[in-house]
Amino acid sequence: MFHPEHSKLSLFIYLTPMKPLHILFLIAAYFGILMLISHFTGKKGSNEDFFKASKRSPWYLVAFGMIGASLSGVTFISVPGWVEASKFGYFQVVLGYTIGYAVIGTVLLPLYYRLNLTSIYTYLEERFGDHSYKTGASFFLISRVVGASFRLYLVANVLQLLVFDEMGVPFWATVTLTILLIWLYTFRAGIKTIVWTDTLQTLFMLIAVGVAIYYVSIELDLSATDLFGFIAESDLSQMFFFDDWRSGNHFVKQFISGAFIAIVMTGLDQDMMQKNLTCRTLKDAQKNMFWFTIVLTIVNFVFLALGLLLTVYASQNGIDASKDDLFPTIATKVGLGYGIAIFFLLGLIAAAYSSADSALTSLTTSFSIDILDIEKKYDKPKQVRIRKNVHVLISVVLVLVIIIFKYIIADESVIAKLFVFAGYTYGPLLGLYAFGLFSSWKVKDKLVPLVAIASPILAYLTSAVCKEKFGFDFGFFILILNGFLTYAGLILIRSK
Numbered sequence: 001m002f003h004p005e006h007s008k009l010s011l012f013i014y015l016t017p018m019k020p021l022h023i024l025f026l027i028a029a030y031f032g033i034l035m036l037i038s039h040f041t042g043k044k045g046s047n048e049d050f051f052k053a054s055k056r057s058p059w060y061l062v063a064f065g066m067i068g069a070s071l072s073g074v075t076f077i078s079v080p081g082w083v084e085a086s087k088f089g090y091f092q093v094v095l096g097y098t099i100g101y102a103v104i105g106t107v108l109l110p111l112y113y114r115l116n117l118t119s120i121y122t123y124l125e126e127r128f129g130d131h132s133y134k135t136g137a138s139f140f141l142i143s144r145v146v147g148a149s150f151r152l153y154l155v156a157n158v159l160q161l162l163v164f165d166e167m168g169v170p171f172w173a174t175v176t177l178t179i180l181l182i183w184l185y186t187f188r189a190g191i192k193t194i195v196w197t198d199t200l201q202t203l204f205m206l207i208a209v210g211v212a213i214y215y216v217s218i219e220l221d222l223s224a225t226d227l228f229g230f231i232a233e234s235d236l237s238q239m240f241f242f243d244d245w246r247s248g249n250h251f252v253k254q255f256i257s258g259a260f261i262a263i264v265m266t267g268l269d270q271d272m273m274q275k276n277l278t279c280r281t282l283k284d285a286q287k288n289m290f291w292f293t294i295v296l297t298i299v300n301f302v303f304l305a306l307g308l309l310l311t312v313y314a315s316q317n318g319i320d321a322s323k324d325d326l327f328p329t330i331a332t333k334v335g336l337g338y339g340i341a342i343f344f345l346l347g348l349i350a351a352a353y354s355s356a357d358s359a360l361t362s363l364t365t366s367f368s369i370d371i372l373d374i375e376k377k378y379d380k381p382k383q384v385r386i387r388k389n390v391h392v393l394i395s396v397v398l399v400l401v402i403i404i405f406k407y408i409i410a411d412e413s414v415i416a417k418l419f420v421f422a423g424y425t426y427g428p429l430l431g432l433y434a435f436g437l438f439s440s441w442k443v444k445d446k447l448v449p450l451v452a453i454a455s456p457i458l459a460y461l462t463s464a465v466c467k468e469k470f471g472f473d474f475g476f477f478i479l480i481l482n483g484f485l486t487y488a489g490l491i492l493i494r495s496k
Contacts, residue, residue: 020162020163020164020166020167023159023162023163023345024163024167026342026345026346027159027163027349030204030346030349030350031181031185033200034181034185034197034200035184035185037185037193037196037197037200038184038185038186038188038189038193038197041188041189041192041193041196042187042188042189042192042193043188043189044189046384047380047383047384047387049188049189049190049191049192050188050189050190050191050192050361050364050365050387051118051190051191051274051365051369052118052191052274052277052278053189053191053192053195053278054192054278055277055278055279055280056278056280057192057195057275057278057279057280059279059280059284059285059287059288059291060288060291061195061196061199062195062275062276062278062279062285062288062292063287063288063289063291063292063295064199064202064203064292064295065194065195065196065197065198065199065201065202065275065354066198066272066275066276066288066292066296067202067205067206067292067295067296067299068198068199068201068202068205068350068351068354068355069198069271069272069275069354069355069358070266070272070296071205071299071303071351071355075303075351076205076208076327076347076348076351076352077324077327077328077348078323078324079300079303079304079307080303080304080306080307080310080326080327081307081322081323081324081325081326081327082304082307082323083236083304083307083308083310083311084236084307084311084322084323084326085322085323086249087235087236087237087238087239088236088237088238088239088304088308089238089239089240089241089249089254090254090300090304091239091300091301091304092239092240092241092249092251092254092255092258093254093255093257093258093261093476094258094296094297094300094301095255095258095297096254096255096256096257096258096259096260096261096262097258097259097261097262097293097296097297098262098293098297099255099258099259099262100258100259100260100261100262100263100266100267101262101266101289101292101293102293103259103262103263103267104262104263104266104267104289105285105286105289105290106286107437108263108267108268108273108433109276109282109285109286109289110282111123111437112273112276112277113277113281113282113285117277118277118365118369118375119137119270119365119366119369119370120268120270120273120277121133121136121137121140121270121366121370122369122370123433123436124136124432124433124436127436128432128436128442128443128445128448129443129445129448130445131445131446131448131449132432132443132445132448133370134370134371134449135428135432135448135449135452136428136429136432137366137370137371138371139425139426139428139429139452140269140270140366140425140429141363141366141367141371142425143425143426144270144271144359144362144363145363145397145398145401146401146421147359148355148356148359148360148363148398149398149401149402149405150405151352151355151356152175152178152179152352152356152398152402153175153402153405153406154352155178155348155349155352155353156171156174156175156178156402157171157406158348159174159178160174162345171403171406171407172399172403172406172407175399175402175403175406176399179360179395179398179399180395182353182356182357182360182395183360183391183392183395185197185357186357186360186361186391187388187391187392190361190364190365190391191274191275191278191358191361191365192278194275194357194358194361195275195278197354197357198275198354198357198358200350201350201351201353201354202350202354204343204346204347204349204350205347205350205351205354206299206302207343207346207347208343208344208346208347208348208350209299209302209303209306209347210302211339211340211343212306212310212327212330212331212340212343212344213227213302213305213306213309215336215337215339215340216306216309216310216313216330216336217309219313219336220309220312220313220316227305231305231308231309234308234312236308236311236312237308241254246470246471246472246473247473247475248473248474248475248476248477249475253474253475253476253477254475254476256477256480257475257476257477257479257480258476260430260479260480260483261476261479263430264426264427264429264430264479264483265426268426268429268430268433269362269426270362270365270366271358271359271361271362272358274358274361274362274365275358276288276289306327307326307327310326310327310330311326313330314326314329314330317334319334327344328344328348331344332344332345360391360394360395360398363394364387364390364391364394367390367393367394368383368386368387368390372386372390374386374387421456421460424456424459424460424478424482425456426479426482427455427456427459427478427479427481427482427483427485427486428451428452428455428456428482428483428486430479430480430482430483430486431451431452431455431482431483431484431485431486431487431489431490432448432452432486432490434483434487435486435487435490435491441490441491441494441495442494442495443490443493443494443495444493444494444495447493448490448493451486451489451490451492451493452486454485454489455482455483455485455486455489456482458485459478459481459482459485460478462481463478463481
């Protein structure tokens with residue numbers, strides 16, 4: 001899941017105890033397993049499988065697999081690195097998620113199942129009209145293309161530095177190969193395959209965190225029984241902050257923002273909701289959200305616990321690494337052994353690709369259904385052909401955007417800002433859906449795109465002025481401001 005604070009992951013060259021050839025073999029074996037899953041799940045290759053998995057996905061697989069999709073490669077590294085500066089303050093946001101997921105399960109999922117949606121943005125067409133529908137889908141497409149490209153750019157850079165530079169392979173070839181591999185295991189059955197591959201990738205990611213905790217705990221001479229007491233007694237485990245209401249980490253801001261982040265970046269995101277809509281029934285989808293909420297809360301706490309252990313270990317051993325460098329440095333440079341290095345790499349790759357493969361599939365779905373209207377305009381054989389072509393097109397777009405990041409923009413801080421701005425595109429979606437669900441007004445449909453474009457710009461300017469003039473940091477609250485401005489704009493253009 002994207003969060004505005006996950007905007008910078010410093011690139012690194014880590015001298016792992018593994019040779020590049022060993023890492024390449026590890027990656028090949030990993031993708032070999034994904035290709036095997038694709039072979040068994042993608043025999044039909046129909047649009048019904050690609051878009052909805054024929055509505056036959058076991059809810060427990062969806063719930064578990066969504067953990068990996070929610071935690072990208074950026075999150076995998078960033079959350080442990082935050083503990084030194086913000087302690088366990090991020091858990092305030094996580095607690096807010098639980099409220100947001102409850103809203104998704106009780107309000108949004110019943111709506112999506114009642115309308116039998118393939119793309120969730122079809123609701124906007126029914127409620128407001130075609131311009132609103134295209135606007136919502138377009139904002140999702142822009143956000144996902146930028147966000148997915150940013151995550152893959154970071155991981156591709158890591159692989160380039162660890163493996164492919166030494167082999168003389170250029171960066172553009174690394175990126176092309178990466179996207180090609182994702183395309184190969186998703187092009188037949190799309191979401192039907194991803195429900196299973198995400199489960200495997202989530203497992204790898206959680207094993208990686210567990211192995212890291214095990215190794216570092218041994219180095220700190222902590223037994224399993226000592227571990228909880230050690231975490232509880234540490235000053236770094238402070239979870240709630242009520243002191244400064246102007247601060248971005250104040251509890252009220254973090255908690256309320258967490259609820260809205262979950263609603264928008266899960267409930268109003270085609271990528272995340274497409275998995276939920278593959279469940280057989282609404283009841284199964286709601287069970288999925290219930291258990292997903294519990295597991296994700298626990299997993300985030302475990303990430304923070306790992307961050308505390310890594311921070312203490314680095315301090316005790318004079319390791320000069322912090323923030324996004326902390327976990328990678330300790331996992332690969334300080335001589336803790338092959339085990340932690342191997343599983344760190346597997347966890348990083350799994351976290352990144354579980355987000356990227358579902359992004360590729362959801363982008364294909366949204367562009368095919370929302371922009372090209374293939375279900376309305378063409379017969380089923382042509383729908384399949386167009387969907388396959390769109391899948392290739394989206395793959396090429398991702399390759400081109402990543403290459404633009406590397407060779408044209410090049411400045412990492414600029415790329416990070418693009419990633420943050422992509423998060424602003426969820427604000428108009430929040431405003432549109434809130435207006436649709438909680439009011440009976442119609443709007444002047446042709447003016448909706450103008451409101452949706454103006455809202456994030458005004459939100460950004462408001463945030464910048466408040467921070468400079470009054471020292472007030474909106475933090476995650478910027479999403480709510482953005483949605484409020486969109487809602488207000490829709491009121492102004494409501495039709496009589």
